[in-house]
Amino acid sequence: MAGVSLQCGDCGALLKSVEEAQEHAELTSHSNFAESTEPVLNLVCTTCSKPCRSKTESDLHTKRTGHTEFVDKTSETAKPISLEVPKGGSESQEGGTSDQNEELVVPEVDKKLLEELESMGFSTARATRALHFSGNASLEAAVTWIENHENTPDIDEMPLVPAVSKAQASKPSLTPEETNAILKELREKARKKKEEEEKRMEREREKERIRVGKELLEAKRIEEDNERKRLLALRKAEKDEERRAREKIRQKLEEDKAERRRKLGLPAEDPSTVKPSTVVEEKKSFLPIRPATKTEQMRECLRSLKQNHKEDDARVKKAFQTLLTYVGNVARNPNEEKFRKIRLSNAAFQERVGALKGGIEFLEICGFEKIDGGEVLFLPRDKVDIAVLNSAGSELDSAIKNPFFGVL
Known part of the structure; x- marks a missing residue:
């Protein structure tokens, strides 16, 4: 067959x-x-x-x-x-016209399909090329061809074919129902694609919100931990100060008690009765003596200042507050020279700090040095010790708030 x-x-x-x-x-x-x-x-x-x-x-x-x-x-x-393979043109025995000289024309395509593609936003050249190479089969075939060849360099160039190929039978066009169905499907695909993209973007935004929220929570936790540690350190310093004050009060009471017994002619307490505190002190006497730390020197300096001027509590408190301002300014702005330089002849400084015994000594413990023949207190930038300044601030804060500070 x-x-x-x-x-x-x-x-x-x-x-x-x-x-x-x-x-x-x-x-x-x-x-x-x-x-x-x-x-x-x-x-x-x-x-x-x-x-x-x-x-x-x-x-x-x-x-x-x-x-x-x-x-x-x-x-x-x-x-x-x-x-039989169709020939593009007739050749004469005596050197007739060759295929290279054939006239090239724009191929005929289904006009209705071309109008439908143009109404969808495709250029005339692209629509014509898609209909020609998809065989004028259908609107869907033309759209599929465009999707598969959209990166082709010459897709927007009008196709040309030999004149003999121009007269091709037009394939039947789509019915209005088919056209509407294809357009509806294309719109549905575009809608779904847009919804998927919006969902993806929303997921990305949600991830970013979660990441930023975690970072903020972590920063807040670290800040709260630091504040808690600072408060614990302040409370510990206050308790130590209160313990030392109570111990001095107890010792003073013991001395007063012994003095009253002596005045009343009563015998002294039995020396064989050794109190725990005495034993502890005796044991401690055999331990090596360690040098006082800067913090202890600051505390002793402030205690002496309060003892020397205990008749004027308001002036002492004002001196402590002024010293706290000087120390706080340097700790917060160590590069600002104006906060690291104090002129001793300044009337406000003399009234609040300089005239009180122990005020200048406290600043020297913090690192200030006398320059210009003793007329200026100056803290060199390379000698700024933030840890020392923080300790000074804690001691001053305790001296201001602790009612037992420097009682004895």
Whole structure:
């Protein structure tokens, strides 16, 4: 039996002629074709007379339009296939016109499909090229071709074909129902794609919000920990100061008690009765004496200042507050020279600090040095010790707030 079609050995598609095989090869790069006795289907829709060349195409038509009735006219259109390759033009025996000189023209495409593609926003050149290379099959085939070739450099150039190829039979266009169905599907795809992108962006924004929230919580936790440690250190210093004050009061009471017994002619307490505190002191006497720290020197200096001026508590408190201001300014702005320099002849400084015994000594413990013949107190930048300044601030704060500070 003579062949009635050409079958692509790569994808199995059935083609009616050599021209269709050439177009198929150009579109798909398939090159393995063989003659087949299986005819190309011709299923004609009884409702709109659209021909379908395969069961898949008829199913797609039914899905788009709802038309279910088809008439099989394959036997009427099946014809023996000619394997002769069509020539692009006639050549004369005496050096006639060659293929290179053939006139190139814009191929004819389905006008209705072209208008529909242009209404969808595609340029005329791109729409014409898509319809030509998709064989004017359908609007969906043209859109699919554009999606697959949108990165092709010449996609927006008008295609040209030899003049002999211009007169091709126009394939039937889509019905209005099919066109609306395709447009609806394309819009639905675009909507879904936009929704997916919005969801992705929302997930990214939520992740960023969570990350920033965690960072803020961590920073707040660290700040609270530092504040808690500072308060614990202040409370410990206050308790130590209170303990020392109570111990001195107890010792003073013991001395007063012994003095009263002596005045009353009573015998002294039995020396064999050793109190725990005495034992501890005796034990401590055998321990090596360690030098006083800067903190202890500051505390002793402030205690002496309060003892020397205990008759004027308001002036002493004002001196402590002034010293706390000097120390705090340097600790917060160590690079500012104006906070590290104090002129001793300044009337305000003399009234608040300089005239009180122990005020200048406290600043010298903090690192200040006398320069310009003893007229100026100056703290060099390279000698600024933030730890020492913080300790000084703690001691001054305790001296201001602790009612037992410097009682004895």
